[in-house]
Amino acid sequence: MKIVYSRTKEMNFGDDLNLWLWPKLIPQCLRKDDGIAFLGIGTIISKHIYFKHLASAQKIVLFSGGAGEKEVPVIDAQWKVYCVRGPRTAQKLKISTDYAIADGAYLLRTMGIRKPEKKYKFAFVPHHRSEDYVDWGSICAKAGIGFISPRQPVERFLSEILSCGKIVTEAMHGAITADAFRIPWVPVRFATNFYEEKWRDFFESMSMAPDIEILPVMYQYRQPLWRLFRNSVKNAMFKVSPASEKWSKLPVAKRLAADSELAHLASELKKIAHDAPGVLSEDLVVEDVTRRLTEKLDLLKSDYLSGNLKKNFFTT
Numbered sequence: 001m002k003i004v005y006s007r008t009k010e011m012n013f014g015d016d017l018n019l020w021l022w023p024k025l026i027p028q029c030l031r032k033d034d035g036i037a038f039l040g041i042g043t044i045i046s047k048h049i050y051f052k053h054l055a056s057a058q059k060i061v062l063f064s065g066g067a068g069e070k071e072v073p074v075i076d077a078q079w080k081v082y083c084v085r086g087p088r089t090a091q092k093l094k095i096s097t098d099y100a101i102a103d104g105a106y107l108l109r110t111m112g113i114r115k116p117e118k119k120y121k122f123a124f125v126p127h128h129r130s131e132d133y134v135d136w137g138s139i140c141a142k143a144g145i146g147f148i149s150p151r152q153p154v155e156r157f158l159s160e161i162l163s164c165g166k167i168v169t170e171a172m173h174g175a176i177t178a179d180a181f182r183i184p185w186v187p188v189r190f191a192t193n194f195y196e197e198k199w200r201d202f203f204e205s206m207s208m209a210p211d212i213e214i215l216p217v218m219y220q221y222r223q224p225l226w227r228l229f230r231n232s233v234k235n236a237m238f239k240v241s242p243a244s245e246k247w248s249k250l251p252v253a254k255r256l257a258a259d260s261e262l263a264h265l266a267s268e269l270k271k272i273a274h275d276a277p278g279v280l281s282e283d284l285v286v287e288d289v290t291r292r293l294t295e296k297l298d299l300l301k302s303d304y305l306s307g308n309l310k311k312n313f314f315t316t
Contacts, residue, residue, distance in 0.1 A: 001029050001038040001061060001304070004053050012128040013150040013157045014173030015042050017105060020154040025107060025297060029304045034058075036309065039065045041104045041173075043198050045084075045093065046070040059310050063300060064104030064293065066201055067092040080309060082296040086201035101296065102205045102289035105176045108158070109290050115181065119163035120146030122273035125174035130191050134220040134262070142266035145273050150174065168213075168273050172199055175279075179206070180286065184278025190215040206281040206289070213272045216265055218257035 005018040018040045023030055030038070035058035039045065043066045050073040054060050060078055066085035075081060075093050083101040084090050090100040123146030126136050131151060140147035148160045150171050158177065161167065167178040167185040178185040187199060189212050196212065203209055257265075303309040 001036040002033050003030065004037050004039055004044070004049070006042050006044055006049075008128065010128060010131075011151045011153065013152070013154060013177075014105075014128075014171065016154055017041050017173065021104070021107065021111075024111065026301055026304075029301060036061060036304075039063065041065065043068040043195070045072050045089065047073050061300065061309070063296065064101065065089075066103070066198055068195065068198060080303070082300050083293065085198075086203075086205035088197060088201040088204065100205055101292045103173075103176050103202060104293060105173055106180050106286065106290050107293050107297070108177065109180050109286070110294060113158060113162070113181075115162045116159055117163065118165060119160070121165045122146065123148050123160070123164045123167055124269060124273070125150060125161075125167060125169040125171045127170045127191055127194070129193075130170055132221065133191065134218065134257070134265070139262065139266045139269060142263065143270035143273065145270065148174070166273065166278050168269065168276070170194070170215075172202060175199075176202065179279075179281055182280065182283075182286075184280055186213055186272060186276045186278060187211075188213045188215050188272060190217060192217055207285050208279065208281050210279045213276050215268055215272070216261070218261050218265060220257050220262060222256065 003018050003022055006015045008015060022038070022040055037054050037057040037059070038061045040063050045062070045065050045067040048070055057078070059080055062079060062081045062084065064083050064085055067089040072092055075095055081095060081099055084093065084095075084099050085103050087097045087100040090097045124136065124140050124143075125148045128150045130136070131149065136149070137147045145168075146160075146164065148157065148164075150157060150173070161174065161177050161183065162181055164178070164183055167174055167183055168188055169175045169178070169185055170188050170190050175185045175187055187210060189196070199212065
């Protein structure tokens, strides 16, 4: 099988986890390109990705991935679905919610990873795109909390997360990783194009409904002119013909933040870190989804090694 995932120019833990985790869990299934595409972790189920990477695949294996706001392909006999991220993904794909288990990153719990010594009482994880807007290292230093960038190698990111007492995170896989290892976390919204639907998909899979804290939006860095122009045009187009809700939320930095505003952002982040209640899913829920994901992964390995995978036809 060939792993298909969302690649970025910069590193991004949530996406890069695919190339780190799956070769460790199912190495025998990834030894050759045999016409089978594997979709694992991430918001990766869309018509755009299908026609760009998947249309020619003999078989598409879907294991815990999620759907986003974009149109999704028809799930037919080309697909073999083992599980998806949550009930909202299942509903969007028009498949049974029985397939909605959890994000595959919960399988990190099966890797025997040990927690290092505590490094931070509190730390913040931005969405990887938000690092283009402000200097989070400086903001976190002013707030007196740790800064954990998702733009670093998987093992280093894991070590940083596991060294924390409490995580404030705009990155969903910062929350999922913390939850998997029983570290309290607080979800926050910063960027205008924060995609809440995927968070709700994750929350519902874990039987949670936490509040999402709000950070004030601001820009310390100038956007490239081409991006500023593109986002402004898409903002305007959405008002005329709503083709994509995300277009209305694309960031447009019309002015740069003053030092006083950056200081306010640091103050708000500090307040959330200290005062907002940390979230954790129930222990029994985490144990259950880890067990179910492991069972589905064992079934995938069995199907692949027996040669039955290509013979399976999807039925709802």
